[in-house]
Amino acid sequence: MTRGPIILFEGLDRTGKSTQTESLVDALRRVGIGAELFRFPNRETGLGKMINAYLTGGSLNDETAHLLFSANRWECKDALVASSEAGNAVVIDRYIFSGVAYSAAKGLEREWCVSPDLGLPSPDIVIFFKFKDTAKATERGQYGEERYEKVEFQKLVRHEFEKFEEESSGSWNVVYVDDKPIAEVAEEVWQIVGSVCEKGIEDEIRPFQW
Ligand code: 2DT
Ligand code: MG
Secondary structure, eight states: OOBOOEEEEEESTTSSHHHHHHHHHHHHHHTTOOEEEEESSOTTSHHHHHHHHHHTTOOOOHHHHHHHHHHHHHTTHHHHHHHHHTTOEEEEESOHHHHHHHHHHTTOOHHHHHGGGTTSBOOSEEEEEEOSSGGGGGGSTTTTSSTTOOHHHHHHHHHHHHHHHHHTTTOSEEEEOTTOOHHHHHHHHHHHHHHHHHHOBOSOOOBOOO
8 A cells, every 4th residue: 555655844944944834834735745733732612722822831741741742643643544545645733842852851750751652653754943043043934923932942952953963964954044035945845745745655654763
């Protein structure tokens, strides 16, 4: 059975993940390839509404917030698997690595942070959006409105993401987004994913391990 690839976009706030994931889904559909966007946190579900309240000023202890984000991925697992198996390219805007990076940046133990996500569907391709200069993010629109959008904290999160990048031994695709026009980033993304989306994936979905 050929299934659609699971393509994950990770990165700090304001790197353009939402813009690029939406535009990739549109581009795929325009050339006749089925595609579906999953975005985490998914703020539409019951758990997602609790997460939204937390991100916009509510209070939860760090462990509880972490487990809510993870549960929010688990509740979408069946839909995500079904979409890939139906042949869609499954495009994901943040996932496991955001979950661990933001919580570990707050000081929770990394291994503890990974454990609730073990077994979730693994991405086939990871694209990591980065600024060469983290402070660049502050120049972009709407920065600073939500809980984590502070330069010092973003530096810690970046460090956590980079641990995963290193552990991937080169399999993560790093795209630098500083000052690049949206179309240029989209073109780089297409170079990475276009042919895989056309061909599909033969292997079964792997459970996430660490
Ligand atoms: P968006 O700005 O992308 O909506 O994310 N976050 C996200 C976590 O702390 N843990 C997670 O598991 C996920 C998926 C990153 C809102 C914020 O939520 C953070 C930024
Ligand atoms: Mg955000």
